[in-house]
Amino acid sequence: MQFKRPIYMKGLLLIIAISSFSIVYGQKSNDTLSYASTTIIVPDGCSAKSQYEVIDCYGFSAQWLYLKQEMIDQGLDKQLFSQLDQQFQGSKKSVLNFKSQNQDFEGFQYKMKNGTTRILGLGKVNGQWLILNLGFQKGPKKNNDLSEFEKNFIQLEK
Numbered sequence: 001m002q003f004k005r006p007i008y009m010k011g012l013l014l015i016i017a018i019s020s021f022s023i024v025y026g027q028k029s030n031d032t033l034s035y036a037s038t039t040i041i042v043p044d045g046c047s048a049k050s051q052y053e054v055i056d057c058y059g060f061s062a063q064w065l066y067l068k069q070e071m072i073d074q075g076l077d078k079q080l081f082s083q084l085d086q087q088f089q090g091s092k093k094s095v096l097n098f099k100s101q102n103q104d105f106e107g108f109q110y111k112m113k114n115g116t117t118r119i120l121g122l123g124k125v126n127g128q129w130l131i132l133n134l135g136f137q138k139g140p141k142k143n144n145d146l147s148e149f150e151k152n153f154i155q156l157e158k
Helices: 005-026 069-073 077-089
Strands: 030-033 036-042 049-050 062-068 090-102 103-111 117-124 130-134
Touching: 062 069, 062 077, 069 077, 069 130, 077 117, 077 130, 090 117
Parallel strands: none
Antiparallel strands: 030 036, 062 130, 090 103, 103 117, 117 130
C-alpha cells in the first residue's frame, strides 16, 4: 500500500493541529466549578484547576471526590479519610460537623503546623455522596469569617 505524500502529510498536519488545540485549550483555566450538579462561578483573580477543584483562591482551596453508595457501603470513605489523616500527621485534629449546600456533613478540622487549616467532610449534596477537602489560609470560626464563594462549600453550624 502506498500513500500519496501530499494527502498523508495534510492528514498528519490536521491531526497534529487538533492535538495541539486540545492540549492548549484543555489546560485553559475554567471559570466555573461543577459541585454536585450546582454550577459555581469562580471569583475574579482565581482560576479553577478543573471543574472539581480550585486552588489558592485568596487563601482558599476546594477539592471534592464523588463516591457511589456501594463505595460508602464498603467503607471506602473511611479508608480515604485514613489516608488523608496520615498526610496531616502532626496537626491538631478535631471533629467538625458543618453544612454544604444546606446538607449535613461530618468531618474533621486540622490545624496545621504552618498555621493553615484543612477541613475534610463526608456528606450528600443533591443525592450525590462526596468527600470535600477544603483548605484555608486562616481557619474560619463562624460563617461571617467565610467569603460568599466559600459559603458555596461550607456553612458552619456555630
